[in-house]
Amino acid sequence: MKTDILIIGSGPVGATYARILSEQKPHAKILMIDAGPKVSDKIGQHTKNIADPKAMETAQILSQGPKKTPYPMISVAERAMAVQRGELSADILARAGTHLVLDQIDDIKNNEMPSISMSTNIGGMGIHWTCACPTPGNDEKITIIPENEMSKALAKAREILNVTQSAFPSSPESEAILNILNQTLGTNHAENRQAQPMPLACKTDEAGNRYWTASDVILGNTLENPNFELRSETICRRLVIGKLVNLEIGKKTENTNNNYLITNDQFSITGAEIEHIHSGKKETVEAKIVIVAADPLRTPQLLWASGIRPKALGHYLNEHPFVFTFVELDKDLVKKHSKNRKSEIENRKSNDPTVGVFWVPFDAPNHPFHGQIMHMDLSPMKTTIEETENGILSDSNPKSQIVNRKSIVGLGWGCLKESNFDDQIVFSETEKDYFGMPKMNFKFQYTDNDLASIEAAKAYQKKVVNSFGKEIKDGGQTLMPPGTSLHYEGSTRMGAENDGESVCDTYSQVWNFDNLFVGGNGVIPIPTASNPTLTSVALAVRSCERIVQIL
Numbered sequence: 001m002k003t004d005i006l007i008i009g010s011g012p013v014g015a016t017y018a019r020i021l022s023e024q025k026p027h028a029k030i031l032m033i034d035a036g037p038k039v040s041d042k043i044g045q046h047t048k049n050i051a052d053p054k055a056m057e058t059a060q061i062l063s064q065g066p067k068k069t070p071y072p073m074i075s076v077a078e079r080a081m082a083v084q085r086g087e088l089s090a091d092i093l094a095r096a097g098t099h100l101v102l103d104q105i106d107d108i109k110n111n112e113m114p115s116i117s118m119s120t121n122i123g124g125m126g127i128h129w130t131c132a133c134p135t136p137g138n139d140e141k142i143t144i145i146p147e148n149e150m151s152k153a154l155a156k157a158r159e160i161l162n163v164t165q166s167a168f169p170s171s172p173e174s175e176a177i178l179n180i181l182n183q184t185l186g187t188n189h190a191e192n193r194q195a196q197p198m199p200l201a202c203k204t205d206e207a208g209n210r211y212w213t214a215s216d217v218i219l220g221n222t223l224e225n226p227n228f229e230l231r232s233e234t235i236c237r238r239l240v241i242g243k244l245v246n247l248e249i250g251k252k253t254e255n256t257n258n259n260y261l262i263t264n265d266q267f268s269i270t271g272a273e274i275e276h277i278h279s280g281k282k283e284t285v286e287a288k289i290v291i292v293a294a295d296p297l298r299t300p301q302l303l304w305a306s307g308i309r310p311k312a313l314g315h316y317l318n319e320h321p322f323v324f325t326f327v328e329l330d331k332d333l334v335k336k337h338s339k340n341r342k343s344e345i346e347n348r349k350s351n352d353p354t355v356g357v358f359w360v361p362f363d364a365p366n367h368p369f370h371g372q373i374m375h376m377d378l379s380p381m382k383t384t385i386e387e388t389e390n391g392i393l394s395d396s397n398p399k400s401q402i403v404n405r406k407s408i409v410g411l412g413w414g415c416l417k418e419s420n421f422d423d424q425i426v427f428s429e430t431e432k433d434y435f436g437m438p439k440m441n442f443k444f445q446y447t448d449n450d451l452a453s454i455e456a457a458k459a460y461q462k463k464v465v466n467s468f469g470k471e472i473k474d475g476g477q478t479l480m481p482p483g484t485s486l487h488y489e490g491s492t493r494m495g496a497e498n499d500g501e502s503v504c505d506t507y508s509q510v511w512n513f514d515n516l517f518v519g520g521n522g523v524i525p526i527p528t529a530s531n532p533t534l535t536s537v538a539l540a541v542r543s544c545e546r547i548v549q550i551l
Helices: 012-024 051-061 076-084 105-109 146-162 172-185 214-223 300-306 331-337 448-468 534-550
Strands: 003-006 030-033 202-205 210-212 228-230 234-240 268-276 284-291 322-328 352-361 369-377 407-415 422-434 438-443 514-520
Touching: 003 012, 012 030, 012 146, 012 214, 012 534, 030 234, 146 214, 146 534, 172 331, 172 352, 172 369, 172 448, 214 228, 234 284, 234 300, 284 300, 284 534, 300 422, 300 438, 322 448, 369 448, 407 448, 514 534
Parallel strands: 003 030, 003 284, 030 228, 284 514
Antiparallel strands: 202 210, 234 268, 268 284, 322 407, 352 369, 369 407, 422 438
């Protein structure tokens, strides 16, 4: 078949490309494919928007690739402590809605990113994410893009994602949490970088019901465009390269580690070999523009499998270290730091225990960390002292009451990790993964500077914890095992020039190719401590400017 635009990957970034290009070029044919299945009635919706708990669990299981049973519901701290004890298993390391890249226990033990995971479904990991969209801090900014252009792209990304800081209602607990955080942080910070509600990709209605942003929201009216087609359970095996000029793909030379030379020669992707996973049906799609936005792991994997192997591909793999701990919010502190009014959380309708998310922004040098604070109400929504006549509890039932309420605060602190060429994805020439693509292994080491940053993050987090009270027993400060954050960057990094240290330019166009673009967190060229999705969507917005010019 023929199409104008082929998009590989249906997560937030792929959906952004589809939406903008559909709006800008409504008559262009767009084909989007994803290796994963449709997991709910509504295409690409966030699992937190699925009201039926059983249907939500089914959606998570369908996203888990080879793992077709529920993962044990253990906390991130329990998971990390199990790893530290050497209790490595595929069950412990993954989380609901994701599956480990390394699904064999020997591979897990022999790799330096044991928890590295992905989701395989329509909507990608975007149907499972926390929706946190913090604005990058000073040292997290991509300086090779003019600041005014990046600010404009970030603003558009917020609009696409429906970013708000009002997803959760104010409560005495939230007031206390923010007051305590800001007292600890102090006043020595940049403008608007004080502790505040986390910017979240979410819409609320007049009744306060939340609808979390995922690919369904991002795509919007794109799904109604007759020129747009979305295929599930369809994998791209290889990109077909044409128009080779004085260049042999796969040839190595003595003066470079590249699999092709750094030259001004231009190439085109003439098509893509795709396969429907269940039926095995294969076909070649001809496309004018190809966008690979699979994820930071499978995007470089596809390029590598296609013989597109620039020196930087899969290298400079980065993920911020993340330290997590839990405290029980002291009720006396709530009274001290907030107005005396009834807590909003007592009237919550959702089964989701999260009732507030807060942000301590990255702001070097005063606070060179990213703080993400989760307020969780771990008491049952309703309970009763004795049985009712029909066993049903309701607001009108006078015997229904809330007892043993516990407000738990989870405090996560991330710091920058130095970017290094040797932190990398290693693709196998012979072995295949679960999907029949080149098997991936991982090299990832903390430098002395990284270890010092981690200790500094721990010390600052401990300072915050002491302001709240005491850590929960068995929920103490823990450095999460590499791969846990799911925020993988750098594997298809952008650069200002084609010098072998990057895969694409600042418009996400792959060097030496006139119609190949890459998208996702892997494009981010610098270390960050904050959640990267907002930046990745902004980079896709900017990339569309170039694509519209080409079409």
